[in-house]
Amino acid sequence: MSRPLVRRAAAALGLALVATALTAAPASAAYGGQCGSGYREVNKTSISGGTVHLTYNNSNGRNCVVVARSNPGSAMDMDAALKRSDSASWQTDPGNFTEYAGPVYLDAAGQCVDWGGVIGGEWVVRTGTNCG
Template structure:
């Protein structure tokens, strides 16, 4: 449990730093109505999602052929660059995780982790809103969501 709290604290700190640091990242495509499958790739099916108000939705997808999960934060309406993030990790395997933080016009991600038969923690953010989901997609474990507005 100690790692989960420290990992979530690190993610929150990273999200805050994105809002105050100029990041020179290549902008994501500004295509309207981008889907999680367009971001994550062929074979990924949406298994969970978390809306961030009217700004965006964070999607968790899974590809059963390769055992990988993917997370993407997709804006409802593309526009000017804003701070966005997407992240995922496997709490049972401390070093397995991926994250993407930057200034984007349409989406953040994709972020991938191999998680066949594992629980995942995932989330993302846009502007001053973020969501953290733990205990996700686990048999017999209740999911826990925290939505933050700064």
């Protein structure tokens, strides 16, 4: 292979890798403080179109979940969900939202929680996390 051809091939491979890196990761929506004062993000997970944020307030022992869209726009089906792992009862906030679903609160100091959310038709749920 000649040097110019090797350089062009390397450049093309480099551009392909950059394009893959730019498109492979889902967009993340930053936590915007929707749960209120004293809550800090302790966990998060990506969902197509946004991020599900789990927060905790050390002073009152409450968890909070917010589902934030990466690109707010027209109202669409969304939900934020939270429960203690030893319970069957979910706290939810379903509806059509333009920016975020939630906040949903739960007293769960020292206990494992299950949490998640919906954007459009996609669900994501994390179980048995943030114990204690």
